[in-house]
Amino acid sequence: MKLITDLLVAAIIYGTPLMFGTLGEILTEKSGNLNLGVEGIMFMGGAIGLGGVYYYEQAASAPSFAVALLIALLCAFLAGALASLIFSFLTTTLRTNQNVTGLALAIFGTGVGQFVGELMRLKAGGYVTVSNALKSAFTASPMPAFLQKIPVVGPILFGANWFFYIGVVLAVCMHLFLKKSRVGLYLRSVGESPATADAAGINVTRYKYLATIIGGGISAIGGMIYITTSAGCTWNNEGLSGEGWLAVALVIFCLWRPLSAIWGSVLFGALMILYVRLQVSFIPTELYKILPYVVTVIVLVITSLRNSKDKQPPEALGLAYFREDR
Amino acid sequence: MSEEFAIELKHLTKRFGAITANDDVSLGLRRGEILALLGENGSGKTTLMNMLAGIYQPDGGEIYADGHPISIRSPRDAYAHKIGMIHQHYKLVNVFSAAENIVLGLSDEKKLDLKQTNARVAEICARYGFDVDPKKKVYDMSVSEKQTLEIVKILYRGADILILDEPTAVLTPQETTKLFAILRNMRRDNKAIVIITHKLNEVMEISDKVAVLRKGKYIGTVNTAETDAQKLTDMMVGHSVTLNIDRPIFDAPVDRLRVKGLTCYDAEHVKKLDRVTFTARGGEILGIAGIAGSGQKELLECVAGLCPVAEGSIEYDPPEGGSVELVGLTPMQIRRHGVALAFVPEDRLGMGLVGSMGMTGNMMLRSWKRGKNPFVNRRQPKALAEKVLTDLEVVTPGIDFPVRRLSGGNVQKVLVGREIASSPNVLMSAYAVRGLDINTSYTIYNLMTEQKMKGCAVVFVGEDLDVLLELCDRILVLCGGRVSGVVDARTATKEEIGLMMTSHGEEAEAHGA
Numbered sequence: 117m118k119l120i121t122d123l124l125v126a127a128i129i130y131g132t133p134l135m136f137g138t139l140g141e142i143l144t145e146k147s148g149n150l151n152l153g154v155e156g157i158m159f160m161g162g163a164i165g166l167g168g169v170y171y172y173e174q175a176a177s178a179p180s181f182a183v184a185l186l187i188a189l190l191c192a193f194l195a196g197a198l199a200s201l202i203f204s205f206l207t208t209t210l211r212t213n214q215n216v217t218g219l220a221l222a223i224f225g226t227g228v229g230q231f232v233g234e235l236m237r238l239k240a241g242g243y244v245t246v247s248n249a250l251k252s253a254f255t256a257s258p259m260p261a262f263l264q265k266i267p268v269v270g271p272i273l274f275g276a277n278w279f280f281y282i283g284v285v286l287a288v289c290m291h292l293f294l295k296k297s298r299v300g301l302y303l304r305s306v307g308e309s310p311a312t313a314d315a316a317g318i319n320v321t322r323y324k325y326l327a328t329i330i331g332g333g334i335s336a337i338g339g340m341i342y343i344t345t346s347a348g349c350t351w352n353n354e355g356l357s358g359e360g361w362l363a364v365a366l367v368i369f370c371l372w373r374p375l376s377a378i379w380g381s382v383l384f385g386a387l388m389i390l391y392v393r394l395q396v397s398f399i400p401t402e403l404y405k406i407l408p409y410v411v412t413v414i415v416l417v418i419t420s421l422r423n424s425k426d427k428q429p430p431e432a433l434g435l436a437y438f439r440e441d442r
Numbered sequence: 443m444s445e446e447f448a449i450e451l452k453h454l455t456k457r458f459g460a461i462t463a464n465d466d467v468s469l470g471l472r473r474g475e476i477l478a479l480l481g482e483n484g485s486g487k488t489t490l491m492n493m494l495a496g497i498y499q500p501d502g503g504e505i506y507a508d509g510h511p512i513s514i515r516s517p518r519d520a521y522a523h524k525i526g527m528i529h530q531h532y533k534l535v536n537v538f539s540a541a542e543n544i545v546l547g548l549s550d551e552k553k554l555d556l557k558q559t560n561a562r563v564a565e566i567c568a569r570y571g572f573d574v575d576p577k578k579k580v581y582d583m584s585v586s587e588k589q590t591l592e593i594v595k596i597l598y599r600g601a602d603i604l605i606l607d608e609p610t611a612v613l614t615p616q617e618t619t620k621l622f623a624i625l626r627n628m629r630r631d632n633k634a635i636v637i638i639t640h641k642l643n644e645v646m647e648i649s650d651k652v653a654v655l656r657k658g659k660y661i662g663t664v665n666t667a668e669t670d671a672q673k674l675t676d677m678m679v680g681h682s683v684t685l686n687i688d689r690p691i692f693d694a695p696v697d698r699l700r701v702k703g704l705t706c707y708d709a710e711h712v713k714k715l716d717r718v719t720f721t722a723r724g725g726e727i728l729g730i731a732g733i734a735g736s737g738q739k740e741l742l743e744c745v746a747g748l749c750p751v752a753e754g755s756i757e758y759d760p761p762e763g764g765s766v767e768l769v770g771l772t773p774m775q776i777r778r779h780g781v782a783l784a785f786v787p788e789d790r791l792g793m794g795l796v797g798s799m800g801m802t803g804n805m806m807l808r809s810w811k812r813g814k815n816p817f818v819n820r821r822q823p824k825a826l827a828e829k830v831l832t833d834l835e836v837v838t839p840g841i842d843f844p845v846r847r848l849s850g851g852n853v854q855k856v857l858v859g860r861e862i863a864s865s866p867n868v869l870m871s872a873y874a875v876r877g878l879d880i881n882t883s884y885t886i887y888n889l890m891t892e893q894k895m896k897g898c899a900v901v902f903v904g905e906d907l908d909v910l911l912e913l914c915d916r917i918l919v920l921c922g923g924r925v926s927g928v929v930d931a932r933t934a935t936k937e938e939i940g941l942m943m944t945s946h947g948e949e950a951e952a953h954g955a
């Protein structure tokens with residue numbers, strides 16, 4: 117029992133960055149843009165988010181967690197938004213190939229993230245990290261203590277950090293936005309059939325830009341969360357690698373549904389850390405690490421067998437739209 | 443005079459690169475009137491209307507609404523001027539319900555209230571005689587339902603000026619009758635209606651006035667009551683054409699293809715063909731009629747070896763004697779056995795041609811295997827491309843111009859021209875004249891007949907029953923993957939076939955030739 121509880125608690129910690137990465141990419145893909153640059157975006161979000169917190173703490177006489185949290189969120193979001201703005205400009209305005217652009221952005225973003233992280237490290241001399249007080253604040257739960265003390269359920273449901281709850285609220289909001297709101301309906305129509313949306317008088321370009329930029333910002337927050345929680349507020353060049361690709365896989369796993377991203381990210385988080393918690397000596401850890409991808413492939417196989425029209429990616433995903441194309 | 447026009451176009455010009463699609467076109471639409479816009483392929487009918495719908499921007503000329511100059515920069519502007527267009531390729535989101543599709547892009551109401559939408563949809567339906575289920579998903583709808591939804595969508599937006607781009611191309615005769623009744627209701631409601639079509643009998647039936655375009659130029663407008671099919675054709679083509687399809691009789695038809703009990707399933711294990719049995723004879727055109735999706739595509743694909751056969755046999759008797767079983771062979775083997783099948787797929791760009799290649803490259807798709815030279819021979823395909831270009835009058839800036847960028851009719855000409863050039867023993871074509879104008883259609887009918895008189899067995903899947911009845915010798919009617927009968931095209935009537943298309947008539951067997 118203890119084993120399972122521990123595994124779940126750790127899964128939530130490791131899953132939360134993925135949840136943001138995935139939610140952001142779902143929003144992006146709903147507009148028909150396949151932004152494969154999530155890996156790079158999360159690197160940028162991680163480095164710049166950490167940078168924001170680090171320099172804030174250096175500058176402030178009495179740093180408060182609330183301000184640090186906001187600065188981290190804002191810095192990461194802006195970094196991701198900027199990267200996605202580049203992506204949008206290239207793919208939507210200049211109509212470049214989305215796969216190529218996304219891959220380029222992944223490499224570019226990874227480089228920028230590592231550059232910024234390394235620059236901060238060199239300037240600080242040694243390594244970049246924040247005070248222990250802030251570190252523990254980032255990983256602490258916002259829930260009242262008595263709830264956390266409930267056996268079994270307490271640590272799992274109420275012991276997670278701030279970001280997990282923000283993520284859950286975000287997922288629910290996104291679900292309602294996509295399913296119930298007019299703007300959400302229009303956004304989905306842009307991703308499904310831009311020609312239809314355009315003929316209906318919807319500004320396809322504006323929707324694509326906004327969804328991609330906001331989505332990229334949300335994804336970047338995921339990178340920041342990983343650095344401030346799992347990585348203990350310390351920059352390390354390899355810490356985030358693979359995180360963005362997992363988020364892209366998780367989008368497919370969730371079948372583009374924000375609500376599924378909640379449990380999907382926890383599941384992926386569990387698969388990511390299984391090698392620490394459930395070690396079997398003769399299985400190399402590398403095999404464990406491919407588990408999330410194996411699960412994604414299995415889900416893809418199963419959903420393609422079902423061939424349900426409601427479980428498909430947005431129909432125009434990855435395609436550039438040009439009104440006068442013939 | 444011009445005040446009474448709901449919309450007036452003056453000197454509109456539109457160019458796509460080197461091609462001038464519309465050249466100084468002037469035209470007026472009145473309320474309470476149905477205007478048919480007639481013209482050959484690539485004569486710029488759709489382009490002209492797309493400028494009204496805000497899809498394209500004119501390069502020159504003005505548009506007037508009720509006498510005032512307006513500019514339509516986007517579909518939203520078009521709606522603001524109460525112009526709605528139903529495109530040939532429906533603009534609907536497949537995973538959305540009917541109601542969701544209808545409210546797309548509407549900004550007048552703040553809250554998304556599908557219940558209220560449903561009520562208004564019901565009201566529009568009652569007024570014009572539509573039948574739309576607001577909750578039904580588009581991917582569950584038939585073509586005719588989708589079209590109805592498109593019309594309702596536009597009426598919901600309060601459009602007064604409706605443009606329909608080839609609305610009858612995919613409908614059965616019964617559905618067409620229903621559509622025309624609706625159009626008449628709308629005319630009574632004082633709406634201005636434009637219908638783009640190739641079918642002259644429909645022009646005569648539904649329209650009040652006919653405007654003719656030829657090669658992007660405006661030729662003139664006539665009152666339907668004062669003209670006839672022959673005059674319209676002459677205006678459209680620019681010279682006289684005969685409108686009768688010549689149906690010579692081949693002296694000695696021989697069995698070429700004997701299909702017995704053919705059954706096949708699609709990827710989702712849905713039965714697409716159910717014990718289909720028929721014989722195609724050399725020197726005969728066998729028409730295949732049926733509602734879209736009744737198994738026409740699968741039938742042709744089974745014979746061509748593109749679709750796995752679950753049960754049944756396809757025997758092919760080559761002219762030199764003997765018999766070959768085609769089931770179980772790959773398309774390449776089928777050809778190596780001396781069986782020449784020329785296949786014009788329904789989706790001409792998807793399966794028939796490579797869109798980004800020019801005519802020469804596409805001709806090569808049939809001949810690249812010939813010869814032992816490691817390099818492909820370009821000379822023959824090039825000569826063939828040039829022959830098709832002149833024979834079928836393909837409108838293109840050059841034979842190496844990407845076929846994707848040609849108009850639909852010209853794409854079709856390239857494909858049909860290539861398939862016929864291989865002088866086959868069995869020529870199968872699906873919707874060979876879909877979207878083709880009257881002149882090209884007749885060119886293709888003549889080519890089919892020419893092949894027939896050479897002793898080739900022609901299988902012709904068609905949509906227009908009038909044409910099937912005039913062109914074919916026998917007509918096989920499919921309904922839901924089953925043969926509901928084979929009729930003699932010389933004696934059968936359109937109503938008879940229309941009925942067989944929708945029901946498995948046992949008595950229809952009696953007509954079997």
